[in-house]
Amino acid sequence: METVDIIFPQNIGPLTYRVPAEMRAGIRPGLMVEAEVKKRIKRGFVSGMPLAPVPSGTALKDIAGLLHDRPALSPALLKLVQWVSRYYVCREGLTLKGIFPSELFEPVKARGTGKLREPLRPYQPRDMNPRLQGALGSFRDARKKGGYGTFLHHAASTREEFSFLLEAVGEAGGSIIICPDKQTIAHLLPSLRALAGDRLVEYHSGLNAGQRSRAIEMMASGLADIVIGSLSAVFAPMPRASLIAVLSEENNLYKSESAPRYSARDAAVMRAFLDGSTCLLSSICPSLESWHNAGTGRYTLLDTATGAPRPRVRIASAWGRERALSDTMHASVTKAIDKGERALLYINRMGHSILRCEDCGTIERCTECDIPMVYHKKERLLKCGYCGRTEKLYEACPNCRGSTVTLTGMGLERIEDELRELLPVGVDSLRRENLSLIAGEGAHLGVGTKTLTRSAALAGSALVSGVLNADALLHTPDFRSRERAFEDIIYASDMASQDGELIVQTRYPNLPMIGYIKRFDFRRFYKDELKEREEAGYPPFSRMAVLDLRVRKEPVLGALKTEGVDLLGPVPARLKPRKGRETNGYRVLLKARNREALHRAIEEILKGFKSPEVDIDVDPMTAF
Numbered sequence: 294m295e296t297v298d299i300i301f302p303q304n305i306g307p308l309t310y311r312v313p314a315e316m317r318a319g320i321r322p323g324l325m326v327e328a329e330v331k332k333r334i335k336r337g338f339v340s341g342m343p344l345a346p347v348p349s350g351t352a353l354k355d356i357a358g359l360l361h362d363r364p365a366l367s368p369a370l371l372k373l374v375q376w377v378s379r380y381y382v383c384r385e386g387l388t389l390k391g392i393f394p395s396e397l398f399e400p401v402k403a404r405g406t407g408k409l410r411e412p413l414r415p416y417q418p419r420d421m422n423p424r425l426q427g428a429l430g431s432f433r434d435a436r437k438k439g440g441y442g443t444f445l446h447h448a449a450s451t452r453e454e455f456s457f458l459l460e461a462v463g464e465a466g467g468s469i470i471i472c473p474d475k476q477t478i479a480h481l482l483p484s485l486r487a488l489a490g491d492r493l494v495e496y497h498s499g500l501n502a503g504q505r506s507r508a509i510e511m512m513a514s515g516l517a518d519i520v521i522g523s524l525s526a527v528f529a530p531m532p533r534a535s536l537i538a539v540l541s542e543e544n545n546l547y548k549s550e551s552a553p554r555y556s557a558r559d560a561a562v563m564r565a566f567l568d569g570s571t572c573l574l575s576s577i578c579p580s581l582e583s584w585h586n587a588g589t590g591r592y593t594l595l596d597t598a599t600g601a602p603r604p605r606v607r608i609a610s611a612w613g614r615e616r617a618l619s620d621t622m623h624a625s626v627t628k629a630i631d632k633g634e635r636a637l638l639y640i641n642r643m644g645h646s647i648l649r650c651e652d653c654g655t656i657e658r659c660t661e662c663d664i665p666m667v668y669h670k671k672e673r674l675l676k677c678g679y680c681g682r683t684e685k686l687y688e689a690c691p692n693c694r695g696s697t698v699t700l701t702g703m704g705l706e707r708i709e710d711e712l713r714e715l716l717p718v719g720v721d722s723l724r725r726e727n728l729s730l731i732a733g734e735g736a737h738l739g740v741g742t743k744t745l746t747r748s749a750a751l752a753g754s755a756l757v758s759g760v761l762n763a764d765a766l767l768h769t770p771d772f773r774s775r776e777r778a779f780e781d782i783i784y785a786s787d788m789a790s791q792d793g794e795l796i797v798q799t800r801y802p803n804l805p806m807i808g809y810i811k812r813f814d815f816r817r818f819y820k821d822e823l824k825e826r827e828e829a830g831y832p833p834f835s836r837m838a839v840l841d842l843r844v845r846k847e848p849v850l851g852a853l854k855t856e857g858v859d860l861l862g863p864v865p866a867r868l869k870p871r872k873g874r875e876t877n878g879y880r881v882l883l884k885a886r887n888r889e890a891l892h893r894a895i896e897e898i899l900k901g902f903k904s905p906e907v908d909i910d911v912d913p914m915t916a917f
Contacts, residue, residue, distance in 0.1 A: 296353060299328055300374075301337035302390035302398060311353040320356075323364030323371045325398070327357040336398045338366055340375070340385065365397070365513055367532050369567040374528075376563055380888075382838075382895055382909045383553035391553050392528045400506040421460065425453060428595040429460055432573075435593060441566050445542075445583050445592045446575035447815070449601030451752040451787055454575045455481065457597070458538055461573060462519060463488050465536035469529050470521040471557055473544040473747070475499050478521055480749040489519040496522035496529055524549065524557035527564060537561045538573040541747070543580035543780060545914045550869075554910045558583075578783040581776050581826070584819045585833040598815065604758070604789035606811045611798040617708050617761055622796050625757045630737050634756035638712075638740040639785045641766055642667065642704040648675070650690035651697040657684070670706050703762060708740050746784040758789035763799040767806075771915050772831045775806060779818055782810050830859075830884060836891040837916065840881040840898060841868050841908040847879060850898065857886040858894040868908070882916055 297320060298307035310328050312320050320326075322341045327334050334357055366374070378388040421429065428446065435442055448454035462468045462485070470485075472478045475497060485493050494508045494517040511517045512531045520529045524547050527537070539547070539561050547557040558574065565572035574583055574592070587594040609621035617640075618626065626636040647665045649656050657666045659677035666675035666684060675684040689696050739745065760766075766778035786795040799807060809818040827834045842848055842863060853860055863879035881898070885891035891911070899907060 297342065297356070298340045299326060299337045299356075300340050300385045300389055301330055301335050302386060302393065302395075303330075303335075304384055304387045304390070305330075306384050306386060307340050309353060310356050313355050316356060316359055319359055319362065321364055323366035323368060325360040325365045327360060329354050329357060336360065337386075338371070338389070340371065365530060367530075367568075369533070369564060370528065370530060372567050373560065373564050376567075377553050377555050377560060379892075381553040381555050381911050382892065382899075388553045391549070391551060392525060392555070393530075394502075394505050394509075394525075396502055396506040397509055397530065400510070401502040402506070421456060422453075424449075424597040424601065425457055425460075428597050429457060431593075432461060432595060433464070436571055439569075441569050441571070443562050443565060443572040443574065443586075443592045444595055445579055445587045446573060446595040447579055447598045448575055448577050449598040449603070451577060451749055453597055453601075454540065454577060455484075455749070457595075458540065458573070458575060459484055459488070461536065462538065465571075467517065467531055467534050468519045468536040468538065469526055469531070469534045469561075470519065471526050471537070471539045471547075471561060472521065472523060473541050473546045475523065476747075477540060477749050478523070481521065485519055485521060492516060492518040494520045494529075496520050496526045498523065498525075527557045527560045533568055533570070534564070535570045536573060537565050537570065538575065540575055542574040542576045542583060543578060544747075548914050552908070554908075554913075556912060559912070577787055578780045578815075581773075581819060581822055582833045585823060598813075602791045603813050604786060604791060605794040606786070606813075607794060607796050608802045608807060608811065609796055609798045610802065611762075611764065611800045617703050617711050618759075619798050622759050622761075622798060625794065625796055626738065626759070629756040632756065634737070635754055636738050636757040636759070637745060637751060637755040637788045638708065638738075638759040638761055639742070639746050639781070639788075640703060640705055640708050640740060640761045641742060641781065642762075648698050650693065650695050651699055653690060653693040653695060655690055655692040657687075657691065667704060670710075705740065705742060708761065712738065712740065743781070743784075746781065746788060752787050753790050755788045756790060756793040757796065758785050758793065759796045759798070760785045761798055763797050763807075764801060767804075772826070772829065773915065775822060779806055779810065786810075786813075831916075832912070836885045836888050836911075837913060838883045838891055838895055839910045839913045839916070840883070840895070841866065841910075842879045842881065842902065843868060843906050843908070844878060844902070848901070850881065850901075853894050853897060855885075855890055855894040855897055857890045859884040860894070 295317065296309055296311055298309055300307050308330065320339060322339050324339045325336055326339055327336055329335070374388055374392070375385065377383070377392065378385040383391070432444060435444070446454065446457055448457065458470070462470065470481070472481070478495065478497060494511050496505070496508050496512070500508065509530060512520060512529050515532055517531060520526055520531065522529065539558050542558050549555050549557070562572050577598070583592065586592045607621060609619040611619060626638070629636045647656060648668050657675060659666055659682055666677055668686070669676050673686045675686060676682070690698060745751065760782055763778065763782060766781055767774055769777075782797060789795050797807065797810065801807065805821060806818065809815070826832065848863055850860065850863060860881065860883055862881040866878055866880035868878045883891060883894050885894060895909065
């Protein structure tokens, strides 16, 4: 090749360079090279031949040097970078910068072990039950045929999900395991070390620069049999991954919050397709999109949840109660503690409560986000749960100067106070730094937010698992609210042992969703929810994108020329802060019948703005 395109880890597109004659024999796509960019030598990757012919007479700069004798990015991984750039509408250079650590370009000498803290209760694989054995047999038979395939494992419990994963990984060659958080990674490490020994590589944000350099070196040189990490592990620079597994595939932590706004789950499926390998998505409550893909034949469903033993489910009325615990919940928790067993309670709000003025009805709201400020008793502050803004606690209503202010709603701190009054036992509230308090053998009563229900260390450990405010989960202005509520309650049930019970407090026991939870009827829930999504034109039956416009004046967006696309907005929005930029702006929602129409509409809107003025989120987790 006489000329090549090179992508650099900065916010620019590919640049074309001339290849000196002495380098042409060794130049290949994916190879790391050095070249001049704005009078400075930078490192980047050869992406291929120029997409357009170079006009005759154009003065091109020469590549300064080749850094390795083999490509650092495999052909499949290079194509994945380019796919992420196209699909999530992000320049290739910014994509490169966003998905790879700087140590890929500038290695640092390793120091320390890079190990995560050992898990509190190391996972011990149990004997495979007949349901798991049957699913594993189907999985093996399908893999023997070779080629690409994505499987959706619907597990009955987190323990079953892990057992199936370890069996699958133990039979694969090079494997990538993607986890939603570092706690899950730490939980699996002992079992994975037993499988791979020193050929197990950790790849996550908990490593320092030297440790990441060592991990990259092992992966690129083919010395890693298993790579485990968080969302960016989907881009692990291995020559080839024969199996890519995504645990708790429905988790919204897999959606990147900065450019490129990729989904690690969807990128894992695409990488497996490009590599001709296997992708294993697993969850105790699969996402609606993945369930739909399994129903339409894109994925192969491995169902080990149907017919599995489950904890007893009871529905407790929350009508007319000032206290957090209903009589049913209080009696069951007390009984469990008296037996020396564990009870775990889930609440979806941090802080203590919300302040309401009885004289004028005012509820203090965040001036940045326009959502109620939450009172944090321990710090005597009002906090916004979205942007983190704080205010001092006021003595008089800021609206009418009235002094009759009451506490409404329930938060984690208020639940702690009430439990200490009601029950003669220590109460541990779960935050990431004190997981050991609840997971320890002597802990009998724990209360927490999602960190509690998503903790692998607590799965199946409680005689009683309780959901204190199921109604609050449903009443959020988002098309995914029912799916998220169903998911949160299912994860709460996973904390209960098979001979334990799940108690759900609600004012609306006759809602269809509550009935589905009582029967663990996933298929009916997904069927109903998919029907409503289709009628309303929401994913997975449409494609969506949210565009945040960082401009001071309201933009005038005329009717789109692209057919089959609905445009909602622009509406004023308080955008997440970005260094050096104002955070006020406007938000636009696009809904399209298919991906092609969505991308044409995005390109049409982008023509009127400069690149730094627009943040693009394709396949957003929320509509607004």
